[in-house]
Amino acid sequence: MFQTIIKTATIGTLLVSSMLFADAAPAKHIVDVAGKQRMLTQRMAKDYFYAGRGINKSNALKQLKESLIEFKTAQQTLNSEIKDDEIHNLIAFVDMSLQEFEALSNEAYSVENGTIMLDLSESMLEGSDYVVKALTESQQANVILDISGKTRMLSQRIAKYYIAYQAGVKDDNTIIQMKETVKEFDDILKQLLSYEKNTPEITAELKEVEKMWKIVYKFYLNIEKGGLPKIVYSTTDNITAKMNEIVGMYAATLQGK
Numbered sequence: 060m061f062q063t064i065i066k067t068a069t070i071g072t073l074l075v076s077s078m079l080f081a082d083a084a085p086a087k088h089i090v091d092v093a094g095k096q097r098m099l100t101q102r103m104a105k106d107y108f109y110a111g112r113g114i115n116k117s118n119a120l121k122q123l124k125e126s127l128i129e130f131k132t133a134q135q136t137l138n139s140e141i142k143d144d145e146i147h148n149l150i151a152f153v154d155m156s157l158q159e160f161e162a163l164s165n166e167a168y169s170v171e172n173g174t175i176m177l178d179l180s181e182s183m184l185e186g187s188d189y190v191v192k193a194l195t196e197s198q199q200a201n202v203i204l205d206i207s208g209k210t211r212m213l214s215q216r217i218a219k220y221y222i223a224y225q226a227g228v229k230d231d232n233t234i235i236q237m238k239e240t241v242k243e244f245d246d247i248l249k250q251l252l253s254y255e256k257n258t259p260e261i262t263a264e265l266k267e268v269e270k271m272w273k274i275v276y277k278f279y280l281n282i283e284k285g286g287l288p289k290i291v292y293s294t295t296d297n298i299t300a301k302m303n304e305i306v307g308m309y310a311a312t313l314q315g316k
Contacts, residue, residue, distance in 0.1 A: 087310050089140055090194050090201045092133050094208030094306070096153075096187040098299065099130045101215035103160065104180035105292075108222040111168030114288045127161065137190065146190060153186040170227040177223060177233075184212070203309050207251055210302040213244040217279050218295040225285045237282045248272060251305075261308050268301050 106123035109115050134157075138150050160179045163172055191208070195201045220237040251257070252265050275294045278287050 087201060087204065087313055089137065090191065090204045091208065091306060091310055092136055093187065093191045093194055094205060095211065095303075096130060096133055096137075097184055097191065097209065098211035098215050099126050099133075100180050100183040100187055101212055101219050102126050102299075103130065103164075104176055105215055105219040105222060105295075107160075107164050107176055108168075108173060108219065108226045109288070109292060111173065112222065112226045112288075114222070115292050118292075123164070127157075130157065141190075141194075143193075146193060149186050149189060153183050156182045156186070168226070173223060173226055173228050177219075177228060180219065184216075201313070203254065203256075204306060204313070206247060207302065207306045207309050210244060210247055210251075211299050211306065213240055213247070214295045214298040214302065216240045217244070218291050221279060221282055221285075221291045222288055224282050225288060234282055238280060241276055241279050245272070245276065256312070258308070258312060261305060261312075264301065264305050264308065268298060268305070271298060271301075 103123055103126045106119040106126065109119035110123065134150055134154060138147060141147070141150075156179050160176065160183070163176055163179070166172055191205050195205045217237065217240050220233050220240065224233045224237070248265070248269060252262070252269065257265070271294070275290075275298075278290060278294075281287075
């Protein structure tokens, strides 16, 4: 879905030049908040499918509830700290999609509802990703937060498509998106490992992710065979948590820059 390269995305000069913040100081914090929204769009959809299939149901429902609260809180933060009308409109669009998502999540699971849920999660992801790109366009130092932060989303996206296929959304696009997502995560991980400004601590943590990734990624690619939904759930959550720590470490190295 996304083409990954460590450079700023082209959003449009007018959009970026008109963006103002209530306070310039928390810019890196806002990039992280906006970036995490991408992950939450995928995690919420993943949990919807797991709960719908009755797999890891209690954990999935608990995580879904927590993610909804976190997502709504972050939307309010972004809306209050970013002073740009176009971004506000985009946040409002994501909020409308979220309302549809929440209403649908309370209905009985069906393949039809699952297909709609996939579309909603993709719309929310696209909107959230656009916000991140706008925030990083004019701030080169923050691009590493965008790139590293995207891995959190990709790991949850893997689980989403894996369980969606097992839940009956068995079209070619589900398989294609899964394989593309696995490839993109692999590409980003390699880029991060070779990033020249990594601290020894960041490199050590990335190598831990790489060690886990080399073991589990083949499970994810075997989407059509299935049979490992609980392993996929736990390993992608572990990768997300580890990458969240690494994003925090990158943010710490950028403080004061």
